Amino acid sequence: xxxxxxxxxxxxxxxxxxxxxxxxxxxxxxxxxxxxxxxxxxxxxxxxxxxxxxxxxxxxxxxxxxxxxxxxxxxxxxxxxxxxxxxxxxxxxxxxxxxxxxxxxxxxxxxxxxxxxxxxxxxxxxxxxxxxxxxxxxxxxxxxxxxxxxxxxxxxxxxxxxxxxxxxxxxxxxxxxxxxxxxxxxxxxxxxxxxxxxxxxxxxxxxxxxxxxxxxxxxxxxxxxxxxxxxxxxxxxxxxxxxxxxxxxxxxxxxxxxxxxxxxxxxxxxxxxxxxxxxxxxxxxxxxxxxxxxxxxxxxxxxxxxxxxxxxxxxxxxxxxxxxxxxxxxxxxxxxxxxxxxxxxxxxxxxxxxxxxxxxxxxxxxxxxxxxxxxxxxxxxxxxxxxxxxxxxxxxxxxxxx
Numbered sequence: 001x002x003x004x005x006x007x008x009x010x011x012x013x014x015x016x017x018x019x020x021x022x023x024x025x026x027x028x029x030x031x032x033x034x035x036x037x038x039x040x041x042x043x044x045x046x047x048x049x050x051x052x053x054x055x056x057x058x059x060x061x062x063x064x065x066x067x068x069x070x071x072x073x074x075x076x077x078x079x080x081x082x083x084x085x086x087x088x089x090x091x092x093x094x095x096x097x098x099x100x101x102x103x104x105x106x107x108x109x110x111x112x113x114x115x116x117x118x119x120x121x122x123x124x125x126x127x128x129x130x131x132x133x134x135x136x137x138x139x140x141x142x143x144x145x146x147x148x149x150x151x152x153x154x155x156x157x158x159x160x161x162x163x164x165x166x167x168x169x170x171x172x173x174x175x176x177x178x179x180x181x182x183x184x185x186x187x188x189x190x191x192x193x194x195x196x197x198x199x200x201x202x203x204x205x206x207x208x209x210x211x212x213x214x215x216x217x218x219x220x221x222x223x224x225x226x227x228x229x230x231x232x233x234x235x236x237x238x239x240x241x242x243x244x245x246x247x248x249x250x251x252x253x254x255x256x257x258x259x260x261x262x263x264x265x266x267x268x269x270x271x272x273x274x275x276x277x278x279x280x281x282x283x284x285x286x287x288x289x290x291x292x293x294x295x296x297x298x299x300x301x302x303x304x305x306x307x308x309x310x311x312x313x314x315x316x317x318x319x320x321x322x323x324x325x326x327x328x329x330x331x332x333x334x335x336x337x338x339x340x341x342x343x344x345x346x347x348x349x350x351x352x353x354x355x356x357x358x359x360x361x362x363x364x365x366x367x368x369x370x371x372x373x374x375x376x377x378x379x380x381x382x383x384x385x386x387x388x389x390x391x392x393x394x395x396x397x398x399x400x401x402x
Contacts, residue, residue, distance in 0.1 A: 019132040025109050029102055036101045040094040051086070055079065110138050114145070121149060180212035236279040236365055243274040243315065247306050250287045254295060261300045265291075268307035274315055276387055278366060286359040286370075287319070290381050293355070294321035297379070313388030319381045326374035334372050335360045 013020060021029070055074070117130045129146045133139060188209055191202045244267075251265045258265055294304045298321035307318040326334075337357040363370045368385040 013132045017133045019110060019113060019134055021106075021109060028109075029105060032105050033098055033102050036098045037094060040090075040097060044090045044094070048086070107138065110134055114138070114142060118145065180215045183212045184209045184216075236282065238277045238279055240275050241278050241280050241283075243276055243308055243317070244269040246280065246283070247287065247308065247317070250284055251291065251306060253288070254291050257292075257295045258304065261295065261298070263295065263298060263300065264303045266303045266305045268305060270308045270310055272310065274308060274310050274387070276315060276385060278385070279362075282362045282365070286362050286383070287317075289355040289359050290319045294319060294379075297321070297323045299323050299377075310387065313386060315385045315387050317383040317385075319383075320378055322378055325377055326372070326379055331372050331374060335370070 113132070114130060114134075117128070121128050121130075129149055130142050132142070134142050188205070191205045191209075247269075248267060251267065254265065291304065298304060302322040305318070305320045307320070309316045309318075335356050337354055360370050363383055363385070366385055368383060370384075371382045373380045373382065
């Protein structure tokens with residue numbers, strides 16, 4: 001059926017995309033023109049006959065009987081002149097009236113094609129577009145219909161993605177909750193059912209169950225945070241914050257962690273002070289997550305750098321660490337919820353796979369973007385926030401990455 005419809009559409013569309021009438025429709029137009037010209041010619045002959053009869057019509061003037069032409073003193077050359085005017089007007093009228101009829105009929109045919117395509121879209125193929133172009137107002141109508149179809153399809157596709165995302169969310173949450181829950185039930189069953197050879201066994205089982213419950217709480221908390229940290233979610237509590245001082249304070253909380261791995265944190269502040277209106281509490285969540293990842297996956301004995309810049313009304317924050325290069329296909333998925341780059345590494349370091357997704361949502365709430373880059377054993381995360389010129393965000397993002 002799809003192939004058949006495509007053939008029909010190609011038959012009706014010229015190489016330049018304009019509507020091409022079928023031979024039958026051309027025949028109908030020709031017949032329409034011929035019938036119109038014949039009707040105009042009949043009218044022309046009829047009026048001409050009436051004029052001839054009028055000129056020869058006898059008039060009774062007192063005692064004399066005169067013809068109409070004699071009464072008005074119409075000579076032969078005058079009558080011929082008036083006939084020429086009549087013929088000229090008749091030709092112009094015939095051409096104009098026939099053209100109007102043909103244009104009207106042609107537009108009706110265009111409208112019939114548009115209605116056929118709309119019927120096909122409505123009944124068979126909602127992804128199809130009207131495959132031809134038209135001139136004038138009808139062309140604007142076709143463009144509007146195609147735009148409406150595209151918008152509708154995008155909305156439907158977005159709705160499908162949302163539904164799929166909900167299903168994936170339920171699947172991931174169920175899986176991540178089932179594992180610790182099974183352990184909790186198992187260990188609590190051991191405590192309840194006994195007997196225990198050693199007194200320490202119930203305490204050990206209870207400790208393991210408690211730790212598993214804590215894992216579940218972390219997952220539930222982060223899941224709740226993910227759902228609220230989205231545009232349109234919990235409103236931001238904005239205040240003016242000195243970015244360089246803010247980053248130094250957050251980095252100070254990781255001094256003990258970096259010392260354990262013989263690492264260091266190096267600040268490269270901007271030459272000028274940067275003050276941004278941000279939600280400091282939520283932004284701490286972002287920076288802490290990036291620094292935590294840098295410490296976990298960075299190589300021992302290396303430095304983590306935090307660099308800030310401001311240019312063209314855009315503030316950038318770069319957090320870099322030395323470590324294994326992350327493949328491109330993994331970089332593209334880092335901000336997906338529940339995505340973990342390596343299963344074994346996730347077990348070592350813990351984590352729910354929601355940290356970067358939450359960070360991205362918070363940055364989006366501030367009107368910014370976050371990107372990751374990994375080349376030559378160095379992984380970098382870039383945060384771009386507009387301070388003045390929001391429209392330049394995309395261009396400045398590309399500039400800073402270079």
